[in-house]
Amino acid sequence: MTSFKFNFSGTADDTQQLEDKAEIKWFDSEQVIPNEDQLKNFENVITHAKMFTYGDIEIGHVLLDKSQVDENLVDEHCDLVTGKYEGGLKIWECTYDLIEYLTENEESKDWEKKNILDLGCGAGILGIYAFLNGSLVTFQDYNKEVIEKITIPNVLLNIEDEDRENDISKCTFYCGDWASFDKKLSENVQYDIILTSETIYNVQNYDKLINLIINRLSKSGVAYVAAKTYYFGVGGGTRQFEADVNKTGVLKSEVVWKSAGGIQREILKINHVKS
Ligand SMILES: C[S@@+](CC[C@H](N)C(=O)[O-])C[C@H]1O[C@@H](n2cnc3c(N)ncnc32)[C@H](O)[C@@H]1O
Numbered sequence: 133m134t135s136f137k138f139n140f141s142g143t144a145d146d147t148q149q150l151e152d153k154a155e156i157k158w159f160d161s162e163q164v165i166p167n168e169d170q171l172k173n174f175e176n177v178i179t180h181a182k183m184f185t186y187g188d189i190e191i192g193h194v195l196l197d198k199s200q201v202d203e204n205l206v207d208e209h210c211d212l213v214t215g216k217y218e219g220g221l222k223i224w225e226c227t228y229d230l231i232e233y234l235t236e237n238e239e240s241k242d243w244e245k246k247n248i249l250d251l252g253c254g255a256g257i258l259g260i261y262a263f264l265n266g267s268l269v270t271f272q273d274y275n276k277e278v279i280e281k282i283t284i285p286n287v288l289l290n291i292e293d294e295d296r297e298n299d300i301s302k303c304t305f306y307c308g309d310w311a312s313f314d315k316k317l318s319e320n321v322q323y324d325i326i327l328t329s330e331t332i333y334n335v336q337n338y339d340k341l342i343n344l345i346i347n348r349l350s351k352s353g354v355a356y357v358a359a360k361t362y363y364f365g366v367g368g369g370t371r372q373f374e375a376d377v378n379k380t381g382v383l384k385s386e387v388v389w390k391s392a393g394g395i396q397r398e399i400l401k402i403n404h405v406k407s
Pocket residue numbers: 158218219220221222223224225226227251252253254255272273274275308309310311328329330331337
């Protein structure tokens with residue numbers, strides 16, 4: 133087995149073993165339906181709620197720490213365990229970049245009745261932002277536990293009590309690997325906008341992710357990818373991802389935003405090449 137340290141953010145205590153692709157059995161995708169208990173018993177969620185704020189935007193959310201989820205799922209020393217737990221328990225910094233970009237750019241302000249995919253959603257902040265602006269949203273995260281214990285409660289938390297059962301039907305939730313998720317969706321499902329933050333650290337997943345965008349982004353749609361320019365230790369990052377996207381010949385990518393300081397971060401805007 134070849135393995136190497138995966139230093140996700142460039143800090144010494146944030147490492148993991150990245151296993152060989154061949155040895156990872158990626159989880160199959162399944163739809164996750166909000167249950168009666170989640171819809172009715174909200175007291176516990178509300179008492180633990182925090183606020184994600186950016187300017188005028190306020191998104192209620194809960195986050196769990198690793199001690200509150202299945203101990204077999206997470207490793208207390210790592211933010212990611214490849215193929216097992218992919219980091220959805222916390223909000224990663226590029227989510228803030230993308231929210232800021234979306235609120236400040238006119239071209240990305242038309243959300244009403246749009247079909248949106250929050251890909252690798254974790255807490256679901258990007259999808260909830262779209263939902264609060266009138267979109268129909270599909271939330272996808274690798275881990276079922278993240279969808280059940282964080283994403284769904286977070287969406288519910290942002291709906292008024294009396295509208296909860298009705299409005300949650302505007303959202304759909306899936307867990308599992310991107311390749312399997314793509315197969316699981318009905319053939320005709322297409323998204324106007326795909327939002328994804330901090331999902332391109334592992335180059336082994338680029339083919340799946342790019343194929344998903346090719347297959348599921350509508351011909352006039354746009355995908356926004358917020359990520360670090362370089363993820364230390366694995367070689368993934370926006371440059372590598374952009375090169376792979378452009379290599380397809382059917383998608384094109386451009387950098388629409390760059391961070392000014394700190395660890396370099398970017399936002400890529402991806403479209404179908406017009407034929
Ligand atoms: C670092 S987390 C980012 C979470 C969230 N987007 C944020 O910015 O806070 C990476 C996310 O990518 C998703 N992910 C990673 N690899 C995946 C795979 N092979 N299939 C499906 N989802 C995957 C996981 O759902 C995970 O939540």
